[in-house]
Amino acid sequence: xxxxxxxxxxxxxxxxxxxxxxxxxxxxxxxxxxxxxxxxxxxxxxxxxxxxxxxxxxxxxxxxxxxxxxxxxxxxxxxxxxxxxxxxxxxxxxxxxxxxxxxxxxxxxxxxxxxxxxxxxxxxxxxxxxxxxxxxxxxxxxxxxxxxxxxxxxxxxxxxxxxxxxxxxxxxxxxxxxxxxxxxxxxxxxxxxxxxxxxxxxxxxxxxxxxxxxxxxxxxxxxxxxxxxxxxxxxxxxxxxxxxxxxxxxxxxxxxxxxxxxxxxxxxxxxxxxxxxxxxxxxxxxxxxxxxxxxxxxxxxxxxxxxxxxxxxxxxxxxxxxxxxxxxxxxxxxxxxxxxxxxxxxxxxxxxxxxxxxxxxxxxxxxxxxxxxxxxxxxxxxxxxxxxxxxxxxxxxxx
Amino acid sequence: xxxxxxxxxxxxxxxxxxxxxxxxxxxxxxxxxxxxxxxxxxxxxxxxxxxxxxxxxxxxxxxxxxxxxxxxxxxxxxxxxxxxxxxxxxxxxxxxxxxxxxxxxxxxxxxxxxxxxxxxxxxxxxxxxxxxxxxxxxxxxxxxxxxxxxxxxxxxxxxxxxxxxxxxxxxxxxxxxxxxxxxxxxxxxxxxxxxxxxxxxxxxxxxxxxxxxxxxxxxxxxxxxxxxxxxxxxxxxxxxxxxxxxxxxxxxxxxxxxxx
Numbered sequence: 001x002x003x004x005x006x007x008x009x010x011x012x013x014x015x016x017x018x019x020x021x022x023x024x025x026x027x028x029x030x031x032x033x034x035x036x037x038x039x040x041x042x043x044x045x046x047x048x049x050x051x052x053x054x055x056x057x058x059x060x061x062x063x064x065x066x067x068x069x070x071x072x073x074x075x076x077x078x079x080x081x082x083x084x085x086x087x088x089x090x091x092x093x094x095x096x097x098x099x100x101x102x103x104x105x106x107x108x109x110x111x112x113x114x115x116x117x118x119x120x121x122x123x124x125x126x127x128x129x130x131x132x133x134x135x136x137x138x139x140x141x142x143x144x145x146x147x148x149x150x151x152x153x154x155x156x157x158x159x160x161x162x163x164x165x166x167x168x169x170x171x172x173x174x175x176x177x178x179x180x181x182x183x184x185x186x187x188x189x190x191x192x193x194x195x196x197x198x199x200x201x202x203x204x205x206x207x208x209x210x211x212x213x214x215x216x217x218x219x220x221x222x223x224x225x226x227x228x229x230x231x232x233x234x235x236x237x238x239x240x241x242x243x244x245x246x247x248x249x250x251x252x253x254x255x256x257x258x259x260x261x262x263x264x265x266x267x268x269x270x271x272x273x274x275x276x277x278x279x280x281x282x283x284x285x286x287x288x289x290x291x292x293x294x295x296x297x298x299x300x301x302x303x304x305x306x307x308x309x310x311x312x313x314x315x316x317x318x319x320x321x322x323x324x325x326x327x328x329x330x331x332x333x334x335x336x337x338x339x340x341x342x343x344x345x346x347x348x349x350x351x352x353x354x355x356x357x358x359x360x361x362x363x364x365x366x367x368x369x370x371x372x373x374x375x376x377x378x379x380x381x382x383x384x385x386x387x388x389x390x391x392x393x394x395x396x397x398x399x
Numbered sequence: 400x401x402x403x404x405x406x407x408x409x410x411x412x413x414x415x416x417x418x419x420x421x422x423x424x425x426x427x428x429x430x431x432x433x434x435x436x437x438x439x440x441x442x443x444x445x446x447x448x449x450x451x452x453x454x455x456x457x458x459x460x461x462x463x464x465x466x467x468x469x470x471x472x473x474x475x476x477x478x479x480x481x482x483x484x485x486x487x488x489x490x491x492x493x494x495x496x497x498x499x500x501x502x503x504x505x506x507x508x509x510x511x512x513x514x515x516x517x518x519x520x521x522x523x524x525x526x527x528x529x530x531x532x533x534x535x536x537x538x539x540x541x542x543x544x545x546x547x548x549x550x551x552x553x554x555x556x557x558x559x560x561x562x563x564x565x566x567x568x569x570x571x572x573x574x575x576x577x578x579x580x581x582x583x584x585x586x587x588x589x590x591x592x593x594x595x596x597x598x599x600x601x602x603x604x605x606x607x608x609x610x611x612x613x614x615x616x617x618x619x620x621x622x623x624x625x626x627x628x629x630x631x632x633x634x635x636x637x638x639x640x641x642x643x644x645x646x647x648x649x650x651x652x653x654x655x656x657x658x659x
Contacts, residue, residue, distance in 0.1 A: 002490060002616055021626055023410060023431075036462040036489040040616060041623040080561065139564070142528065143537055167560050171540035174528035178497060183620030186493075186523035201624070207412050207520055213626050220620040256537040256572075260554070261565040272560050320543075320579040321558070326412070326519060327435060327578050335653075349412070356656065358649065364637075374652060375637040376645045386646045394650070 002040035002056055005032045009052035019047040021211055041213070070159040070221035073099040073106050076149065077121055077129075078168045079113040080140075086275055087164030089124050091227060093235040094191055095162060096125040098200070101193040104159070109152065111145060112137030115245065122243035125235040129243065130156075134250040139259035140168050146175035148250055153180060158222050160200055162191075165226035166274070177224050183217030184224040187330075189231050189353070200225065210349070229274050230332055265321065273322065278304030278335045281324055281351075282312055285340020285361060285380060289317035294384050295339060301391055307331065307351075309341045325350035339380045343368025360384065400453035400550070403509040404444040404477065405500060405530070406437040408461050408468040409520040433468050436515025438583040439576050443545065444513050445476045446581065450548055454478045456507055460488055460499055466599050474586035474594035481507070485603040490616030493521075497529035499614060502607035504534060511553070512573040516541055527575035538573040539566055543580050 005025075012030040019025075024037035025044060032053070045053050075095040077088035092108065099106040108126040110118050111134070118129040130152055136144045145168075153161060153176070161176075163169035165187040177184035189212075190203035200223040202215040217223040273279060280299040282292055292306065299306045307324040308317070324331055326346040336354035341347060343359070343366055351357070352371050359372035360380045369375045376383055414429045433441075444455045457472040459465050460483040469480030483503055491499065504512060512531075517524035524540070531538035543563060544556035554567040558577055586594070604614060612618055636652070638645040 036484070036486060039490055039623050041626045043626050080559075140559075142540075146532070167541060167558065170524045171528055171538075174493070174497075174525040175532040175538075177525075178494065178529040178532035181494070181620070183492065183494060184525060184529075185621060186521075186525055206522065206626075207410075210412065211626050211628060214624040215621050216624045217621050257539060257566055257568040259564045259566050262559075263562045263565070265562040274560070320577075330522075345412075345414075356653075369637065370635075372635060372637075374649055375635070376642075376649060377637065378642045378645065382642045383646060386642055387649070390646055390650055 003034050003038055003042065003044065004054060004056055005034060006052045006054060007031045009050045010048075011050055011052075013049065015049060016044045016047045016053060019044045021207060067159075067219065067221045070157045072104050072156070072158040072160075073102075074130075074153075074158040074161045074222070075106070075108050075126075076161070076163040076169065076173075077108045077110045077117075078164055078166060079110065079117065080168075082113045082117070084110070084113060084117045084120065085164065085166065087166060087169075087227070087229040088121065089234045090229065090232040091162050091164060092121065092125040094227065094232040095160075096235045098160060098191060098193055101195065102159075102198050107156075107158070109149060111148060118245045122245075123237055123239055123241050125241075127243050129245045130248050131245050132248045132250045134253060136250070136253050136255065139262065140171075141255040141257050141259065142172040142175060143255045143257065144250075144253040145172040146179065147253055148248070150176050150179050152248060153222060159198065161222045161224045163224075163226050165228045169226045173224065173226055180222070180224075182220040182222060182224060183215075184226070185215045185217070186226050188225045188227050191225065191227065191232075199223070205353075228330070228332070265319075273305045273307055273324070273329050273331055276305035276331070276333050278302045278337070279307045279324070279331055279333045279351075279354075280304055280337045280339065281307035281309065281341060282318070282339050283309035283341030283347075284311040284315070285342070286312065286317070287340075289315075291340070291381075292318050294381070294388075298337070298384055298388055298391075301388060301395075302335075304333070304335075307336075309344075309347050338368050338372075339384060341368055342366045343371065400447075400451050400510045401508055402444045402447055402453050402455045403504055403507055403512045404437070404441045404455060404457050404472070405512065405514045405526075406441065406457055406459050406468055406472060407434045407515075407518045407520075408432070408459065408465040409434045409518055412519045431464070431467075433471055434515050434518045434520075436517060436519070436576065436578060438515075439578050439580050440513040440515045440574075441472055441475060441477065442581045442583040443542075443574070443576055444511075445584070446545070447511060447548060448476075451550075453510075456481060456509075458500065458503055458507070459483065460491070460496060460503075469599050470594040470597065471586070473597045474590040475584055476587070476590055479600070480597060481600045481602060483602050483607070485614075487604040487611055487614045490619060491614065492619035492621040493523050493525040493529055494620050495614055495616075495618040497526050498533055498618065499607065499609060500526065501530050501533035502609045503602060504530070506602075506607055510571050511548075512536075512571070514573065514575045516575045516577050524575070527573060531573040534571070534573070536571045536573060537568045538575070539568055540575045542574045542576045545580070 075091035
């Protein structure tokens, strides 16, 4: 174990038990003891009033001989139907900052799509774009994506490789990390460089957003992470910016999966939940599936997307892809408007990192008000139509 | 056909609360459950078993008490449970976890491997795809519907950001599933009896013939540097007055922060 309890010092006060996020401290015969769940986070050490919990000497993991041979920051620019996804520009924003911090180049990797899109990536901050126009990339298949990215990383040795924490990024990036025998941190909300070691500090929520963890990958390269969409700021767009587009060979790519059909699901609101600036969500308090017409009207007016609580999905009022929360999507828009959602923890963990939360609920005691920036207590069927009317008036005046 | 379902015993994160004074998690009285997404993976495995002639083997890695999760799975209809438990596995990140699982799956021999899309304690969604890579088999993430299964192939619907793909794969394959896929069944009386009697296989490092350098904390490329509590939200404001006054106040606030 990386952490042990000195049984002579331990008084059995149980102070340490609640400090462990991993349930790794248990009482055995009146003394605390560390079990297999221990993740070496060291949270317990300072909790012990007796100083009985100590860090054992860490076994040095088998790492790379020369991690300093790895140079450069890469971002994976995902595309859907040929169009580069918005998260790619956010990755260029954070990637540029990290590259400047360690004095290195920023490159983007683009599979499929068009050369004009590759050029756009340069204008958004990339120094180089590794580009393949192989037709195998028309649809998303994990294997060829993973094969080509892996071989490019092995050839060029970047020290940091980032992708969006999207359906695509979270699906194929793990294969790349597995094959390269390196670390991958999921769904980061903040990234920084430790300038002394050039280590990437990867910060991400865990336990349903209840805690944040800083993850390091000190002995392996590249350091890989997926980054939550809509968290990082885009860089500066410069139309005159120049860079190289490097056409990469993609011989022998294979896929054992085959996409037979791609179905875009027509939705009342076509904006993707995880990319929306504004989300209007409805819950059980709507009382009726028709309530979502009102929600959709407000969302459309604000140029936002429609979300929902699990209760509304389980009642069959709205499809699952709208569900926000622990078993649905995690979102962080600029404005989240919760209508008739009481705010069960499972819902809160999916939206509590939104910039501004507006809660509309009849019950002033509803837990949603605990995370709300602005709370409106009342009938949503009175409040939402008023909002629609007044926003329309404002828009009418300002145009 | 061997169907392996990978499950994880997790604390019910919805029950986890923060001690406001120390900023640490309060875990007392927080129940351990089977990761909710894994319940859908198990249900999918049981449904496939009913369609083709197969066996469902549930596999978990964890401390000895994770055995209860395997018994729960057997009570729902799984045929067999295997517990990977060894001090050498402690502190595994997703790389080492996937490596360990893949070694066990190689030993079992599987045609279809099913995982939940992610575990609710770590939320990484990485162990499924990484395991598929170690096994050198294809995987399909975010499966929301099983369309067709034959002895050599499978066709499913894969959830994507803007809709879904109909996608097929050769077998063996690894699937990660979303909750939309199915409604997990309840344990039957017969299942509960079977769960009581079932003999859970316990495998250690030696049983899967893995190199210690690839396991646990030692085999994990990532390290948890520290853990902290997110900043509490501030600036909470309950608006007052009639609905109209509240709406006016809200719109004024929003204009102030340039949100409308």
